[in-house]
Amino acid sequence: MTTKVLTVGEIAAFNTTLKAxxxxxxxxxxxxxxxxxxxIASGSASNTYAWLSQFPAFREWVGARLHKAAKRQAYTVENRKFENTLDIPREAFEDDNYGMxxxxxxxxxxxxxxxxxxxxFSAVPAGFASICYDGQFFFDTDHPVYPNEDGSGVVATxxxxxxxxxxxxxxxxxxxxxxPFYLQERVAAxxxxxNSAANSDGVYENDIFSYGGRWRGDAVYGFWQLAFGSKAVLDAANFTAAFTSMMKFKGDGNRKLGIVPDTLVVGPDNMAAAEVLLKAQQNAAGASNTNYNKVKLVVSPWMAL
Incomplete structure (x- = not known):
């Protein structure tokens, strides 16, 4: 039996197909x-998010402009590196068995x-124990808010x-x-x-053609004011309490932020409860469900613990 001889052209064509x-x-x-x-793009080994300390809002212009400096406390997210690698034995090419x-x-x-x-999605449950820009956990009981718009005064939580x-x-x-969250990307996938030839080092030494995916980046916590996390039972009472709390969030200087929740994110364990809460037109007592389609429901397997 004659052994198939791989030409540079055949390898190049196959490589083009795999890239596609x-x-x-x-x-x-x-x-x-x-x-x-x-x-959000990253242009170096890490991003520093000092600007997150300034939730954007207009104020009445009285006197000079209020120049709000970004907090000196740095929230820095380093880019992580990820890979996946496929090795194809040379025999697969020789035996015309590489189509799969x-x-x-x-x-x-x-x-x-x-x-x-x-x-x-993993950043969501991790937010109960991960620091965000203000030095607190992303989901926490004591985020600092100041009585004056310039960030001065006795802090409240x-x-x-x-x-x-x-x-x-x-x-x-x-x-x-x-x-509430950002995906920081340094290098796109x-x-x-x-290996681009049958006599390249990888093929010669190991008899394999290697192909590798690569990506750099990480998940980032954005504005905590745009998120409310719960580990309590997902029911109408707790949902309403969370919804109401977000609508009442204020920034420095007692500014109303005008936040209205629009998305509920749950994992597999809360899927059934979420569907009852948001998708049933009537509640268990037969009355109209006031939470029907109140927010978009996102059920994700990536939220599972």
């Missing part, structure tokens, strides 16, 4: 994370979006959480320009090809 399939995987996979926040790797590499592209979804021991659920306000 990888990019297809990126394109066809639902980016669920976009329901939590927005993409197109499906495999497309799934590698899909796994990049899976990673982004996982990072963002505001809570954006309900205590409990159950799977977390979260109310968000995502319709404004500021966001790409497929890197190690």
């Amino acid at each position: 399939r990888f990019n297809k995987g990126l394109a066809v996979t639902t980016e669920e994370w976009k329901q939590l926040g927005k993409l 790797y197109g499906d495999v590499i497309e799934s590698y592209g899909q796994s990049v979006i899976d990673l982004k979804n996982d990072l963002m 505001v809570s954006n959480m309900q205590a409990g021991i159950l799977e977390p659920w979260v109310l968000l306000c995502t319709g404004r320009a500021p966001q 790409e497929l890197q090809i190690k």
Whole structure:
């Protein structure tokens, strides 16, 4: 039996096909994370978010402008590096048995979006024990708010959480320009090809063709005022309490922020309760359900503990 000789042209054509399939995987996979926040670019090893200390709002102009300096306390998020690698044995090419790797590499592209979804949704339950820009946990009972718009005066504290021991659920306000979460991206996903010829080092030494996906970035906590987290039972009373609390949030200087929650994010354990709360037109007593479609419901497997 004659052994198939791989030409440079055949390898190049196959590599082009794999890149196309990888990019297809990126394109066809639902980016669920976009329901939590927005993409923010990173131009270095990390981003520092001093500007998060300034929730945007207008004030009456009396006298000189009020120049609000960003808080000196730094909230810095370093970019993490992620990879996935596929090795194809040379024998697969020799035996004309490499067609199935197109499906495999497309799934590698899909796994990049899976990673982004996982990072963002995992940040939600982690927010009960992760620091945000004001030095408090993202979901906490004592976020500092000051009586004067310049951030001076005796500080008061505001809570954006309900205590409990159950799977977390979260109310968000995502319709404004500021966001509760961001996905920080330093390097967009790409497929890197190690071997472009049958006599390259990787093929010669290991008899394999290597293909690797790569991405750099991380999830970022944005404005805590746009999120309310709970580990309590998801029922009408707790939902209403969280909803009402967010609508009453004020900024420095006792400014009303005008926040109206628009999204409820739950995991598998709270799915049934969330559907009863938001999708049933009548409650258990047969009366009209005042919470019917009150906010958008996002049920995500990435929220599971």
